[in-house]
Amino acid sequence: MAEIRPMTSGExxxxxxxxxxxxxxPGRNDADxxxxxxxxxFLALVEDNELIGGGAIIRYSDTFGFMGLFIVRETxxxxxxxxxxxxxxxxxxxxxxxxxxxxxxxxxxxxxxFYAKGGFEPFTRHRRYELSDSSADFQQSSQIVExxxxxxxxxxxxxxxxxxxxxxHFLNAWITQPEAIALGFLDHSTxxxxxxxxxxVHGWKIGPLYADSHEIANELFxxxxxxxxxxxxxxxxxxxxxxxxxLCGTYDMKEVFGCVRMYYGNPPELxxxxxxxxxxxxxx
Numbered sequence: 001m002a003e004i005r006p007m008t009s010g011e012x013x014x015x016x017x018x019x020x021x022x023x024x025x026p027g028r029n030d031a032d033x034x035x036x037x038x039x040x041x042f043l044a045l046v047e048d049n050e051l052i053g054g055g056a057i058i059r060y061s062d063t064f065g066f067m068g069l070f071i072v073r074e075t076x077x078x079x080x081x082x083x084x085x086x087x088x089x090x091x092x093x094x095x096x097x098x099x100x101x102x103x104x105x106x107x108x109x110x111x112x113x114f115y116a117k118g119g120f121e122p123f124t125r126h127r128r129y130e131l132s133d134s135s136a137d138f139q140q141s142s143q144i145v146e147x148x149x150x151x152x153x154x155x156x157x158x159x160x161x162x163x164x165x166x167x168x169h170f171l172n173a174w175i176t177q178p179e180a181i182a183l184g185f186l187d188h189s190t191x192x193x194x195x196x197x198x199x200x201v202h203g204w205k206i207g208p209l210y211a212d213s214h215e216i217a218n219e220l221f222x223x224x225x226x227x228x229x230x231x232x233x234x235x236x237x238x239x240x241x242x243x244x245x246x247l248c249g250t251y252d253m254k255e256v257f258g259c260v261r262m263y264y265g266n267p268p269e270l271x272x273x274x275x276x277x278x279x280x281x282x283x284x
Contacts, residue, residue, distance in 0.1 A: 005089045007042035007054055009035050015042075015054045018071045019282070020201050025234070026282070027198040027205060029177040034058075034069070034283055037170040043092065045072065045085045052076045057089045058283050060165035062098035064268065066284035067105040083114075088117055090264070102164065102265035106281045112260050120187035124240040126278060128257035129248040131225070131233040138222045140182065147167055147175055147182035147194050154191040155184070161276050162210045163284070164268035174198075174279070181227040185216045192216050195277070197224045203231030209277035214243045217276040235277045244276040 007015070009031075016031040027033075035042075038058045045053035053072035059065045067089055072082045093103060107115045107138055115121075125126050147155065155175075156168050174180040174196055185193040193211030206224055211217035224233065235253070237244045238261070248255075259281060278284070 002045055002047045002052065002084070004085060005044055005046060006040065007044040009039070011044050011051055011054060012042055014051060015069060015071060018073070019069065020117060022071065025200050025202050025205075027177075027280075028179070029198065030280075030282070033170065033173050033177055036173050037167070037283060040096075042069075043085065045081055047076070053081055053085050054074050055085060056090050056283055057093035057096070059093065059096045060167055060284070063101050064165040065093045065097050065101060065103045067093060067103060068280075068282040068284070074282075076119065086114075086238055087118065100265065102268055104164070104261065104263050104268075104284055106259045106261055108259050112262070114263055119264045121264075122255050123239055123261045123263050124266050126259050126261055126281065127237050127239060127245070127248075129235050129237055129253035129254050130256045131235075131251055131253045132183055133232075138226055140223045140226055141185070141219045143185050143187065144219060144223045145184050145186055147184045149197070150184045150186070150191055150194070155194060158191055158194060158210060159208075161271040162208065163279070164270065181224060183220055183223055183227075185220055193274075195220050195222055195224065196279075197228065197233070199235070203233060204228050205234045205236075205280075207236060207277050208275070208279040209235065210274050211276055212274060214247060217244070217247055218250065221251075221276075236281060238272065238275050239279055242274050243273065 011030040012035050016026050019026045041058040042056055055070035056068045179199045181197040184191055193216040195206055195209040197206045
């Protein structure tokens, strides 16, 4: 009989490897960053001492959590294991949150009805765009700076406009992860946008990408293209920010994947027009 228990850090590494096998193209440092975010935020499904499934149940605060990175091994699907694990994850995360908390997740279209039965409601769509190549001749703006040179309090304050809960420790680890490019846009001493581009199994992903305007987002996105070293760039764009969709159109980016952001409880109030790319589909 399958048993559900907390995951170890090594099992989170294994789960991310499975994500790669599923074609999710995880970041090369995702497992380490996710584990630092919430070591208690992962549940394993085990049968005969063998890991057969798992998923994240990240607690950001009393009022917000996130479910993601949900995988059951292909050899064990169709046996009810996935439903058992998913509801156990939802219930355990709810037990870690306050009474009026919100939980987010990103679900593929086929799973939306299942998640709806678990109390989640669709909010917006996230579209993944790919830039396979760029022949544009960019000049990096003098207002683009390395994000590590910016006062960290300014970064966390900007992040709070775009994310439902404080995540200072995670942001610091995310910005400084190996080989990542983290850039900010400064208007004199005011931070008006920032983003992180991390190396993935295949190419690069930019996330988050936050900016006060289309023009600033474009300056950041152009700068990231100058800093990549081969491979495509991917950006997960919220459909409820039409100017973010327009930005991808500017570069003739190809939509290669989509999913639905869903919430259990009242959706968070965010400045959606600042969100040009979310951080991850796996942990929010």
